[in-house]
Amino acid sequence: MSVYSLYIFDRHTECIYTKRWTDRHALPAIRSTAGGALSNGSSSTANDIPAATRRAMKHSDDAKLIFGTIFSLRRMVRQLGGTDDQFLSYRTGEYKLHYFETPTQLKLIMLTDLHVGNMRTVLYQIWATLYVEYVVKSPLAPTEHASGVGVANELFEGGLERFIVSTM
Structure with a gap:
């Protein structure tokens, strides 16, 4: 079993946590890439942007695409199958x-990879035993993750790493 990545979105649709367990080149392509020009109308190419900035932009774009996919699929399921x-x-x-x-x-x-069964219970355990214990109950963690402030909790990250390694 291979876990590729985990995303956590808050109720305001902000991506508050992202973790990848494999190299980006090994992760299957979940989107098509656009040309080299920037979308803000400037004439710069992607090669003019520092590598760290490109990586951050790619992670942000991936999170937005994943949330959009989830939003659309959830809406389609409700329309076709009903509210239940x-x-x-x-x-x-x-x-x-x-x-x-x-x-x-x-x-x-x-x-995850294709050979993994239903991970709903694993995601529930991550939420109940790790997120609630280390993020929600932490007096230092913000209650709302406004303006891009995500989960930055070493105990949560360490526990998540141990949990994923133990389930593999």
Whole structure:
């Protein structure tokens, strides 16, 4: 079993946590790439941008695309199946996306390889035993993650790393 990445979105649709366990080149392509020009109308190319900035922009773009995919699929499931149906996962030829939403509208999304079964219980355990214990109950953690401030908790990150390694 291979876990590629984990994304956590808050109720305001902000990506508050991203973790990747494999090299980006090994991660299946989940989007098509645009040309080398910047979208803000400048004549600079992508080669003029520092590598760290390009990486941050790519992570941000990936998070936005994943959230948009989840939003669209959830809406389609509700329209076709009714309000009782839930979106749990989908699979492509390259990866499988697992989805879990908490009662407080926190969304946990995990990308894995194709041979992994249902990860809903694993995502629930990450939320209940790690996120709630180390982030929600922490007096130093912000209650809202406004303006791009994400989860920056060493205990959560260490516990998540140990948890994922133990489930592999």
